[in-house]
Amino acid sequence: MTALRFAIVGAGRIAARHLEVIREMPEITISGICSRTCVNAEKLAQEFNIPVVAANMEGLVRQTSPDALLLLVSVMSVYPVALEALEFGIPLFIEKPAGLNPDETGKLASRALSGGVPNMVGYNRRFYSVFHDGIGRLQKTGKLLGIAIEGHERIDRVRAAGVHPDEVLSAWLYANATHTVDLLRFFGGEVREIRGYARRAREPLVDSIAAVLEFENGVLGQYGAHWHSAAGWRVALYGERTGIEFAPLESGRWVDADGVKGDIAQSAEDARFKPGFFGQMRAFAALVRSGRLAFPATDLQGAHATMLLAQALARGTSA
Ligand SMILES: NC(=O)c1ccc[n+]([C@@H]2O[C@H](COP(=O)([O-])OP(=O)(O)OC[C@H]3O[C@@H](n4cnc5c(N)ncnc54)[C@H](OP(=O)(O)O)[C@@H]3O)[C@@H](O)[C@H]2O)c1
Known part of the structure; x- marks a missing residue:
């Protein structure tokens, strides 16, 4: 080839x-x-x-x-x-x-x-090996019931670093918080309805979100983010007879219905390179060869859906 x-x-x-x-x-x-x-x-x-x-x-x-x-x-x-x-x-x-x-x-x-x-x-988080390992583990014991994502942004630290201009900081919801918003769609598919609250204490678009969601497949979700806190990103998956947590997102832990627990290790590629980048580039090469986009990759249409979801979360409603 x-x-x-x-x-x-x-x-x-x-x-x-x-x-x-x-x-x-x-x-x-x-x-x-x-x-x-x-x-x-x-x-x-x-x-x-x-x-x-x-x-x-x-x-x-x-x-x-x-x-x-x-x-x-x-x-x-x-x-x-x-x-x-x-x-x-x-x-x-x-x-x-x-x-x-x-x-x-x-x-x-x-x-x-x-x-x-x-x-x-x-x-690139869509390609984290720990996520795919976790999904496979969960599917062995039943269906996915719920997803909880904490997408706290450390906006004060980002601002203090002085790397990004004001236009980017003002649009931080779209510029960076979409990483964790996109994970809602990655794990749960499309969202049918959102009920939530959002605050703009100091940032122009949003800086606190507490929302519950229903996905089109019936799975229930929660999304929370408190940008002026100090917490990091966290994903929890609730499956029939299995619970999985990623916090930080690069490492995973599972627990089964008997209370037995274990760790989920990163792939060799994710440990060696920026996590997700190896699988992501391989997926892009496959897209270039075949012309077809395959899950978990997302395209501009998918990114647009993620942007609209972020906007809805910042408004506290899907309406
Ligand atoms: N997936 C992730 O986890 C992740 C993490 C970090 C960043 N990113 C994304 O990656 C992108 C780059 O981030 P970075 O940290 O690499 O930024 P960076 O270090 O500031 O580098 C940006 C590069 O873009 C070039 N550039 C800017 N405008 C250009 C233009 N109009 N035409 C040609 N080149 C142009 C700059 O050229 P000069 O060198 O000449 O200035 C520079 O080389 C951003 O979109 C960011 O959101 C993603």
Whole structure:
């Protein structure tokens, strides 16, 4: 099988994490890279043996004719860069958030659909090996009954770090909290109804959420988030005769109906690389080869549904 040729737009911290994974995948080669200033693109090109550093995305595509583009640009740039990239008509991997609000993500989703552009959005938690191990374990003893997700964001710490501009901090619900909101859809499918409360004590969109949900398949869910607290992310799955908890999300524990408990270990890939990144890139390669998106991957349409769910949680209702 000939290797797929991917080109990369963006040369920051997350591009390096993706390149560490791709370096171990003989089925993918990187044909070229570009970034806003070229400085970091030159650095990554040296470190990862990338043959072409282009001045911009248009030049990158023209010079390297890639099979697909990986858009790994800063949060504020994802929407304009993705909008431009959709015009090339080649498959896109788009780092989250694919837009800073539901409108932007929806616009990208409809452009991709009308242009027939295969695409995938980088919600990498969907590929955590511990989640898939946990789901398999739970299914052995019966059905999933309930899901509880705590998606606390440490917004004060993020603000103090000074990495993100105000526009991103104001849209943090979409820029980052969608990681845990997306897990509701990953574990439970589509949501039928939400009843909840939300507060905006200090943040413009939301900073506290307490919601109960019913999924279309009848599973019940809870989502809670208190951004000015200090707590971390947590997922609990309640199955018939099995309970599973992920806290932090990278590690799992199960308990059975007799009270017997055990740990869920990460896969070798998730322990070695940024968790989920290996499976995620393998899934994108499969999408590029087949043109078909397979679970657990999500595309712009799925990301749009996640954005709308985040918006509904922030309003405290699905209405
Ligand atoms: N899945 C996850 O868990 C996870 C974790 C962290 C980040 N991310 C996502 O990954 C993306 C990148 O984050 P990061 O931490 O790598 O950011 P970063 O370190 O700031 O790097 C961003 C890169 O994008 C380039 N860039 C910005 N605008 C551009 C444009 N218009 N055209 C070409 N290149 C452009 C920058 O170029 P210069 O180098 O020239 O400035 C830089 O190389 C973000 O969307 C973020 O949400 C995901």
